[in-house]
Amino acid sequence: MGSIINMQRKHAIVIGGGIAGLCAALELARFDIDVDLVEKGPALGGHARSLTCKATDRCVKCGACLVEERLQAVVENPNIKVHLGSEIMEVQDSGGFSVVISNEGKSTCSCEADAVIIASGFSLFRPDGKPYGYKRFANVLTNLDLERMIRMQGSVKRPSDQREPEKIAFIQCVGSRDAKTGHLWCSRICCGAALRMSRLIRSRQPQVTISVFYIDIQSSGRDFQFFLDGLRNDVRLIRAIPADVFRTEDDRLSMSYFDPTSRQSKDEIFDMIILSVGLCPGDDLKGLCSLFGMKLSDSGFVTVSDKTEYPEKHGVFAAGTVLGPMGIAESIASAGKAVWEAIRYLKI
Amino acid sequence: MTKPDEIMDLSQIDHGVFRSFPFLQDHCITCGICSSSCPVSGIDGFDPRKLVRLISLGMKDEAVDSRWPWICTMCGKCQYVCPMDIHIPDLVRAVRSMRERDKVPGILHKGLEAAIRTGNNLGLPKEDFIFILEDVGEEIAEEPGFEGFTVPIDKDGANILTTIHNKLVNTHTEDLKHWWKIFYAAGEDWTVPSDQWEGTNWGLFTGDDQAMKTMVGRIADHMDRLKVKNLLWPE
Numbered sequence: 123m124g125s126i127i128n129m130q131r132k133h134a135i136v137i138g139g140g141i142a143g144l145c146a147a148l149e150l151a152r153f154d155i156d157v158d159l160v161e162k163g164p165a166l167g168g169h170a171r172s173l174t175c176k177a178t179d180r181c182v183k184c185g186a187c188l189v190e191e192r193l194q195a196v197v198e199n200p201n202i203k204v205h206l207g208s209e210i211m212e213v214q215d216s217g218g219f220s221v222v223i224s225n226e227g228k229s230t231c232s233c234e235a236d237a238v239i240i241a242s243g244f245s246l247f248r249p250d251g252k253p254y255g256y257k258r259f260a261n262v263l264t265n266l267d268l269e270r271m272i273r274m275q276g277s278v279k280r281p282s283d284q285r286e287p288e289k290i291a292f293i294q295c296v297g298s299r300d301a302k303t304g305h306l307w308c309s310r311i312c313c314g315a316a317l318r319m320s321r322l323i324r325s326r327q328p329q330v331t332i333s334v335f336y337i338d339i340q341s342s343g344r345d346f347q348f349f350l351d352g353l354r355n356d357v358r359l360i361r362a363i364p365a366d367v368f369r370t371e372d373d374r375l376s377m378s379y380f381d382p383t384s385r386q387s388k389d390e391i392f393d394m395i396i397l398s399v400g401l402c403p404g405d406d407l408k409g410l411c412s413l414f415g416m417k418l419s420d421s422g423f424v425t426v427s428d429k430t431e432y433p434e435k436h437g438v439f440a441a442g443t444v445l446g447p448m449g450i451a452e453s454i455a456s457a458g459k460a461v462w463e464a465i466r467y468l469k470i
Numbered sequence: 471m472t473k474p475d476e477i478m479d480l481s482q483i484d485h486g487v488f489r490s491f492p493f494l495q496d497h498c499i500t501c502g503i504c505s506s507s508c509p510v511s512g513i514d515g516f517d518p519r520k521l522v523r524l525i526s527l528g529m530k531d532e533a534v535d536s537r538w539p540w541i542c543t544m545c546g547k548c549q550y551v552c553p554m555d556i557h558i559p560d561l562v563r564a565v566r567s568m569r570e571r572d573k574v575p576g577i578l579h580k581g582l583e584a585a586i587r588t589g590n591n592l593g594l595p596k597e598d599f600i601f602i603l604e605d606v607g608e609e610i611a612e613e614p615g616f617e618g619f620t621v622p623i624d625k626d627g628a629n630i631l632t633t634i635h636n637k638l639v640n641t642h643t644e645d646l647k648h649w650w651k652i653f654y655a656a657g658e659d660w661t662v663p664s665d666q667w668e669g670t671n672w673g674l675f676t677g678d679d680q681a682m683k684t685m686v687g688r689i690a691d692h693m694d695r696l697k698v699k700n701l702l703w704p705e
Contacts, residue, residue, distance in 0.1 A: 253507075253551060299499055300553035337501045365507030365551055380505035380519070386512040387505075 131156060132468050135221055135235040137210060137410065140168020141450050142442025143241035144192040145457035150239075151201035153461075153470055158233050159196065160205045160223055162406070166193050168243050170450055172266060174273040176318040178325040183343060184318055185450030205231075209406075213413045219437065237437045237464045240424065241457065242410055244443040247297025247305065247399040254293065254397055255367045261287075261375060261394045262367065265315060268396050278323055278330065280393055282373055287330055287393035290323065291377060292316045293364055294336040298400030298447075305400055307421060309447040312398035314342035317350070319396075320357045333358040333392075335379060342449075367395060401447035414438050421446075439464050487528030491564060493557040495525045504548035504558060516541040518548045518558050525561060530568075539565040540575050544675065567677025574676050581636075582672040582681055589666035589688070591636040596665045602639045603662065606646050610654075619654055624696065625661035631698040632662055633669030633689060635705055649704070660702075663692045669705045 132155045136147045139161030147159045165171070171193070173186040196202055205223055211230065212222040219235045246266055249256045256262045260282040263271070272278065280287055294316060298309040313336065320332045334357055339350065353359075364379035374391050381388045403422035404410075411418055416438055419425040424440040441460035442453040488495065498519070505517035516538040524533045533539065539562045548558045571579065581591040590599070600623060607621040622628065630653075638646050653660045666688040673681030693701060 295501065295553075299501070301497065302553055302555050337499060362502035362506055365503055365547075378506055380502055380508070380511050380517055382502070385515060385517070387508070 132236045132470065133218075133234060134158075134237045134239065134464065135160060135210075135219070135233065136239045136241060138168070138241035138243050138442070138444075139163070139166040139196075139204070139206075140241065140243045140442065140453075141170040141189050141192070142243070142444075142453040142457045142460075143168070143239070144189070144196050145454045146239045146241055146441050146461050147196055147202050148192060148199065149458060149461035150464065151199045153465055154201065155468075155470070157202045158205060158223070158235070159202055160208045160210060162207065162209050162242075164207055166196065166204065166206070169246075169266065170453075172270045172273060173450075174269050174322075176322045178321055182318050182321075182349075183451075184315070188450055188454065210410065210413060219414075236468055237439065238414060239439045239441055239457075239460050239464060240407075240410060240414070240416075240444055241441040241460075242404050242407055242444055244401040244403065244447065245405050247303070247402050249296050249397050249399050252296055252397070253366050254296070254364075254395060255369070255375075256397060259367065259369050259375060259395075261373075262397065263394065264397050264399045265292075265312065265319070266399070268319065272319075272322070277326055278394070285393075286327060289392045290330055290332050290394045290396060291364075291390075291392045292320065292332070292334045292396045292398055294334065294398045295363065296397040296399045297402070299337065300400070304422075305402060307400075307447060308340060309398075309400040310340060311342075311401070311447060311449045313340040314346075314449070316396070316398050317353055317357070321353060324356050331358070332356070333360055333390075335360050335362055335364055337361070337363060401443060404444065407444060437467060439467075484528040485526070487530050488525050491525065491561065493561040493564070494554060495522050495556055495561055497554040498522050498526055498556055499554060501553060503551045503553065504556075507547045507551045508542075509545065509547070510541050510543060513541050514538070518542070521565075522556060522558060522561065525565065533565050534568045563674070563677045565677070566675070567679070569677075571676075571678070578672055578676050581670075582676055582678065585668050585670075585672065586681060586684060590634075590668040591670060591672065592640055594636070594639060599639060599667065600664060602643065603646075606643050607650070610647055610650060616651065616654055619650070621650070622659075622661045624664050625659075627697050628661035629659040629698070630661070630700045630702050631689075631692055631696065632660060632702040633705065634662060634667045635669045649702075661696060661698065663696075666692070669703060671705065 134150050134155050134157050136143050136157055136159045139159055147157045150157050167189050170189040175186045176182050176184040207226040208223050210221055211224045214220040219238055221235060222230050222232050224230050254262055261280050278287060294312055297303055297305055316334055323330055361382050362379050364377045366378045368376045370376050374393055375395055376389050376391055378389050417425045423446045424444045439460040441457040500519060502519050505511045505519040508518050511517040514537055521538050542562045544559045546559050584593040585591045603621045607619060610616045611619040671682050671685045
């Protein structure tokens with residue numbers, strides 16, 4: 123589809139420069155809509171920019187590469203103005219939206235918009251309160267910490283001494299499916315991410331053994347059963363969530379779990395423990411939604427109307443993980459959907 | 471009971487059996503963190519996840535007749551880590567309460583029965599109890615700085631009433647001395663009842679609410695009778 127002539131130039135604000143916001147901005151720009159893309163961080167790309175490609179001998183469709191080409195396209199697009207280090211300060215209903223954007227608290231600018239797409243993303247669950255010693259033991263990391271490490275240095279090394287680990291454990295569902303933290307949802311991406319990551323590590327560092335502690339594995343993708351069957355020779359899958367982690371005198375990690383096969387409690391030694399932490403509503407989502415007069419669901423994500431994917435506020439649309447946990451490909455699709463709704467709303 | 475590996479007749483399962491239990495057992499997502507955290511998992515095939523599932527499936531006879539609820543120490547760590555906040559120790563207690571009293575494991579059953587009948591788990595006669603207290607009191611009085619120490623038994627109008635754990639007048643008499651020395655040093659006005667002094671309340675462990683009420687009632691009666699304002703109940 124080529125660009126469609128937009129007789130009365132319309133103006134939109136996209137909040138959030140992660141994968142959903144980038145895609146929404148690009149789609150809007152294709153309809154000759156002027157876009158102000160407001161990102162609170164110092165760079166575009168969001169969480170997805172930290173993720174590492176998980177291809178082994180072939181692409182495993184993890185989606186990590188999808189962010190970079192869109193990032194480039196946004197920067198080069200004349201219809202998109204990028205505001206980094208910026209936040210929405212004020213919103214006034216003027217038929218459309220009169221919005222004040224603050225740049226690092228130093229300067230402000232105003233703009234008028236006909237539609238707004240909220241794509242401010244998610245926050246990762248902070249696992250400090252779980253009994254796994256996160257932040258207390260250097261070799262207990264989150265899945266995102268591990269992604270960043272492999273993206274930066276290409277292999278896994280223990281943060282405490284930069285040595286290659288012999289044994290790694292993944293713990294799934296940390297802060298997901300958890301009524302005590304108010305996070306009853308499945309975060310949907312962590313099973314696939316942990317298993318792809320396991321295979322990536324095994325292909326690059328074959329001496330490393332990997333155990334994945336899980337409740338039940340969420341399937342992802344059409345080839346999932348084939349993928350999982352192939353993985354069983356490579357990775358130990360244990361159906362139990364462990365309880366305690368202690369540091370041993372020689373700086374390894376002792377973890378207790380109930381082994382469902384032997385039906386015994388075990389204390390097993392690992393070199394690194396990776397916590398697959400859940401996706402939670404963004405820290406600033408509540409404030410943002412109250413600025414735009416939108417409702418949040420009980421879970422803290424954006425509520426959508428029964429009939430469509432957009433929130434029940436005229437001219438405001440939501441894309442990506444503000445709607446709930448989703449992966450990169452789904453976020454891209456969600457951005458497309460939000461733009462489609464916006465286009466219809468703007469009668470373009 | 472049915473061994474876990476025996477094939478069960480699924481048509482016999484009735485999920486409604488424990489519907490009145492308010493412990494959220496049906497919220498279990500079988501993650502197993504309770505079993506991973508439990509200090510007695512693996513003993514005689516017990517682990518909390520399995521017990522919660524038995525209850526959730528309504529397998530009443532299997533749960534009530536099993537040793538499993540009695541292996542639990544009710545320490546509560548499972549509930550602390552449970553992501554669904556299932557009240558596992560309360561659930562264990564409720565299952566214990568469903569067992570015929572004569573089939574409650576020996577030491578708990580006999581101890582509680584003795585407490586209800588005699589006022590303490592040991593069935594220790596009043597004269598023997600007073601003799602032990604006074605004997606320990608005399609030992610304290612021989613220590614420098616504690617001259618003239620005596621044990622104020624059944625003292626009217628004292629500021630603090632304290633109860634006694636049966637093991638303190640049985641195998642651990644030395645441990646009586648710590649509190650008493652603190653009372654002495656603090657110039658505290660305290661007392662201890664001469665009978666029905668038992669501080670433990672094993673109805674907690676056997677799931678016997680009536681017994682618990684009786685034991686608590688006795689302490690309340692002491693407070694009224696001796697006109698004591700404060701209770702120190704170290705159990």
